[in-house]
Amino acid sequence: MTTNRGLMTAVAVPLLLLGACARPGVAGEAGSPGSAAPVTESTTTTPTIALRVEYRGGFVPAETIPSRIPLFTVYTDGRAITEGPVTLIYPGPALPNLQEIKLSAAQVRELTDAAVAAGVRSGSDFGTPGVADIPSTRISVVTAGGEQSVEVMALSEARPDDASLSPAQQAARKKLSEFVKSLHDLFADAASPAAQPYQAEKVAVLASPYQDTGDGAGGDPVTWPAAELPGAFLNQDLRINCLTVEGAAKDKVLALAKQASERTPWESAGKKWQIRFRPLLPDEKQCADLRRQA
Known part of the structure; x- marks a missing residue:
């Protein structure tokens, strides 16, 4: 379905x-x-x-x-x-x-x-x-x-x-x-x-501390292949961080993300992170452009 x-x-x-x-x-x-x-x-x-x-x-x-x-x-x-x-x-x-x-x-x-x-x-x-x-x-x-x-x-x-x-x-x-x-x-x-399929030049990576729900749905952790997570604060109150990936780093990230789920834990610098991937649209250039959604 x-x-x-x-x-x-x-x-x-x-x-x-x-x-x-x-x-x-x-x-x-x-x-x-x-x-x-x-x-x-x-x-x-x-x-x-x-x-x-x-x-x-x-x-x-x-x-x-x-x-x-x-x-x-x-x-x-x-x-x-x-x-x-x-x-x-x-x-x-x-x-x-x-x-x-x-x-x-x-x-x-x-x-x-x-x-x-x-x-x-x-x-x-x-x-x-x-x-x-x-x-x-x-x-x-x-x-x-x-x-x-x-x-x-x-x-x-x-x-x-x-x-x-x-x-x-x-x-x-x-x-x-x-x-x-x-x-x-x-x-x-x-x-x-x-x-x-839309091919984004940049992908925003929205990271927050991983919360284990105990149902095993996330599977095994995946090693993050790009710049160290979690990036800069996009919303400090909600503990949402953001960074963007492009070029070769983006290709590595997308190759792993295609095999992952929305509950997959990502490991970076000894910590686990929950990630939401947000391909940037042609009029969006950086993480700050996503603040308009609020």
Whole structure:
């Protein structure tokens, strides 16, 4: 059986025990949405985002938030990246299954126009449903009038008869949900175009002290092959450290991680560490870029 780990997070959140509250409402810069900005090849070292869909907050383990991967990211140069399905086993694989497709300039423009038409306009009213502890969905799109973004709590989880939502808010949510589903369909259609594994230039390694649960699921420790763990603090309160690997060091790490699980203990400098691997996306260059997930 396979599933998408990003989607699985949304389904499983009521069962998880530690988290940060989702922030309901609307976020983003002001500006007239108009139509999407013209699509051009990026001339800078950091690619420009045309469209991004991501979860924020939710009743999830706080230590997992920095490693959370956006549901969809589309760049102005046509690259589109999402997390593909993974085998539903415990413990799960150590590495996420990131997939990339290449879109034409016309397809990118169609997607950004469709996002605006679906309600991604700063100030849009999606209401606040009578549910708690569910992640909000943040969608941002670049338009001729600047970046437009919305953040909608429990976009797909709110009940159709939720008394906290007006008929107009329910209709707006339905329209936006259908747009997000169209993005899933885009990646699911292997013929248009075929998805390929995303090859990250850098991988962030989020390390915390290993906690032995006593179930033996982690297996034997693996010797860490790169710079000494755990790296610098990303979140001192949660004891999450981070470092990045690239080049030959990254290749060594990934070769071992492909044979490991998310519960595998990694040994470095005489200590054991729990690791979450987070391939950096084209617009991310360092560990600090993951703080935006909080």
